[in-house]
Structures are given as C-alpha cells and as structure tokens.
Amino acid sequence: MDDAKRNEVIALLAKAYNMELETVLNFIANSEWLDGIRAKHIKDSLAADVQEEIGHAQLLAKRIKVLDGRIPGSMELVMSQNTLQPPSESVDVLDVIKGVIDAEEAAVNHYQVIIEATDVIDPVTQDLCITIKGDEEEHRREFKGFLQEALKM
Numbered sequence: 001m002d003d004a005k006r007n008e009v010i011a012l013l014a015k016a017y018n019m020e021l022e023t024v025l026n027f028i029a030n031s032e033w034l035d036g037i038r039a040k041h042i043k044d045s046l047a048a049d050v051q052e053e054i055g056h057a058q059l060l061a062k063r064i065k066v067l068d069g070r071i072p073g074s075m076e077l078v079m080s081q082n083t084l085q086p087p088s089e090s091v092d093v094l095d096v097i098k099g100v101i102d103a104e105e106a107a108v109n110h111y112q113v114i115i116e117a118t119d120v121i122d123p124v125t126q127d128l129c130i131t132i133k134g135d136e137e138e139h140r141r142e143f144k145g146f147l148q149e150a151l152k153m
Contacts, residue, residue, distance in 0.1 A: 001121045009122060010069035012114045013060050016129075018077050019110060020057040023103055024050055026084040030099075035090040038153070042093055042146060046100070049139060056132050063125055081106075097147045104140035108133055 001009070031046035061071045084099035111133035118126040 005121060006067055007069075009114070009118055009125060010064055010067050012110075012117055013064050013067070013125070014069065014072050016107075016110055016114065016132075017057055017060040017064065018072060019103075019107055020053050020060065021077060022079050022081050023084070023107070024053045024057070025079075026081055026086075026099070026103070027053065029086045030084070030096045033086040033090050034093060034096060036093065038093045038150065039091065042096060045142060045146075046096075052135060056135065059128060059132070063128055067125070094147075094150050097143055097150055100143045101140055101147065104136050104143065107136040108140060111136065 027046040027050050031043045031050070034043050064071050081099070081103050083102045084096075087095045111129045114129040115126055115133065118129070
C-alpha cells in the first residue's frame with residue numbers, strides 16, 4: 001500500500017479509536033447515572049459493553065501501530081456524541097437508549113467506510129473492521145429492542 005493510502009487508513013482507524021473511547025466514557029457515565037426500575041437492564045447492558053468497547057479500542061490501537069501510525073493521546077481526541085450524554089434527569093432512560101442507537105449507528109457507518117477503503121489493499125484491517133462492525137450491529141439491535149419496549153410502556 002502506498003504512503004498516501006496507508007495514511008488515509010491510519011486516519012480512519014484513529015477516528016474509530018476515538019469513537020470507541022468516547023463511547024466507553026458515555027457508557028460508564030450512563031450506566032452509573034440512570035435510576036429506576038426501567039433502567040436496570042439498560043445499566044447492566046452498558047456496563048457489560050464497556051469492556052467490549054475497550055477491547056475494540058485496543059485492537060484499533062494495535063493496528064494503527066502495526067501500520068506505523070501514532071496512536072492518538074487524550075489531547076487529540078474529539079468528543080462529539082451529543083445524544084449519548086447523560087440526561088439531566090436520571091430516570092430518562094429513553095434518551096439514553098436513543099443515544100446508544102445513534103452512537104452504534106455512527107460506528108457501523110464508520111466501520112463500513114474503513115471496510116470499503118481497505119478493500120483489496122489491506123485485508124487484515126478490513127477483517128478487523130468487519131468483525132468490530134458486527135459487534136456494533138449487535139449492540140444496535142439490542143438497544144433497538146430496548147427502544148421498542150420503552151415506547152410500549
């Protein structure tokens with residue numbers, strides 16, 4: 001792969017790394033902030049997903065390093081998950097569910113961009129992103145189910 005393409009792939013991986021770390025922060029915050037009977041399953045799911053999202057970030061960091069890129073530090077991260085911020089009221093489960101779906105949708109879309117950008121030229125990165133995209137699709141599906149249930153209440 002030429003240097004320009006390698007740098008493009010590294011930049012895409014760095015953005016995914018950033019997204020995973022931001023998701024971790026928001027999942028932790030929401031898993032502790034939410035209250036109420038309706039919040040139990042949401043809190044448990046978010047807390048369990050934290051470790052998987054950290055694992056994704058670690059895999060992305062390793063791949064960036066393998067491609068001779070520099071892994072971004074905290075001062076280089078850009079936070080943008082507006083809809084996944086803890087709500088002002090700790091019982092506002094619906095906003096958190098919608099925020100998770102938004103974040104997972106953004107992740108799925110970004111991994112698809114990486115999959116397409118690495119087609120043929122970097123099958124290792126492509127395979128990694130296919131696997132992570134599948135994980136994110138599962139998270140999104142789970143929270144779509146939570147949304148359907150919440151809307152029926």
